Amino acid sequence: GPKVLQIPSHQIIDMGQMVTLNCDPVSNHLYFYWYKQILGQQMEFLVNFYNGKVMEKSKLFKDQFSVERPDGSYFTLKIQPTALEDSAVYFCASSSGQNERLFFGHGTKLSVL
Amino acid sequence: TQTVSQSDAHVTVFEGDSVELRCNYSYGGSIYLSWYIQHHGHGLQFLLKYYSGNPVVQGVNGFEAEFSKSDSSFHLRKASVHWSDSAVYFCAVSAYSxxxxxxxxxxxxxxKP
Known part of the structure; x- marks a missing residue:
């Protein structure tokens, strides 16, 4: 079936550095999402993105976070600078329409030291 | 803002048993309800969804869920579970708006076998 690819699967960085998480969504999908998962539970909504713009974001989407999808490239989540509490697994998802089912990637485990 | 709660953090059953996983939501308007499954180390996968019509919806692998407006619930059920059903199950809610x-x-x- 349709797949969402996330690169890399694991990223280790020092606190204060910048990190970019990459997501290759399902082709022809129009809506993109980032979720944060801690300790294998609690899928926390971060942001959704449509037509080149952030549509909604949560309180967890701090000023240090940004998302973009330049034409034909990855949907990215950038954190600059990183903090210890940013350590988590970040999941990218995409959907074909508003409130349609989400297709998730396998996640990127971010470890901030 | 819509909220969703799952009262049971852990459920243990034997193979062949039936199971019900509980989900309750709160929101004053029209909503979409869905269930996702997450196997260890993977992203979430869609099981089923409800937004209108027959309150009992069928999903993949023998799962079904029943919407109850009076109880504000959307419990997931399976008549006979298999060891491969071991996973984390997430209930999700989104508003029409x-x-x-x-x-x-x-x-x-x-x-358990």
Missing amino acids: NNRIFFGDGTQLVV
Whole structure:
């Protein structure tokens, strides 16, 4: 079936550095999402993105976070600078329409030291 | 803002047993309800969804869920579980008016042989 690819699967960085998480969504999908998962539970909504713009974001989407999808490239989540509490697994998802089912990637485990 | 709660963090059953995973939501308007499954180390996979019509919806692998407006619930059921059903199950809710999909805290289902 349709797949969402996330690169890399694991990223280790020092606190204060910048990190970019990459997501290759399902082709022809129009809506993109980032979720944060801690300790294998609690899928926390971060942001959704449509037509080149952030549509909604949560309180967890701090000023240090940004998302973009330049034409034909990855949907990215950038954190600059990183903090210890940013350590988590970040999941990218995409959907074909508003409130349609989400297709998730396998996640990127971010470890901030 | 819509919220969703899953009262059971862990459920353990034996293979062949029936199981019900509980989900309750709160929101004053029209909503979409869905269930996702997450196997260890993977992203979430869609099981089923409800937004109108028959309150009992069928999903993949023998799962079904029943919507109850009076109870504000959308419990997931399976008549006879298999060891491969062991996973974390997430209930999700989103409002018609936005595209912010909220997940419950998840229920870890363990199926013993």
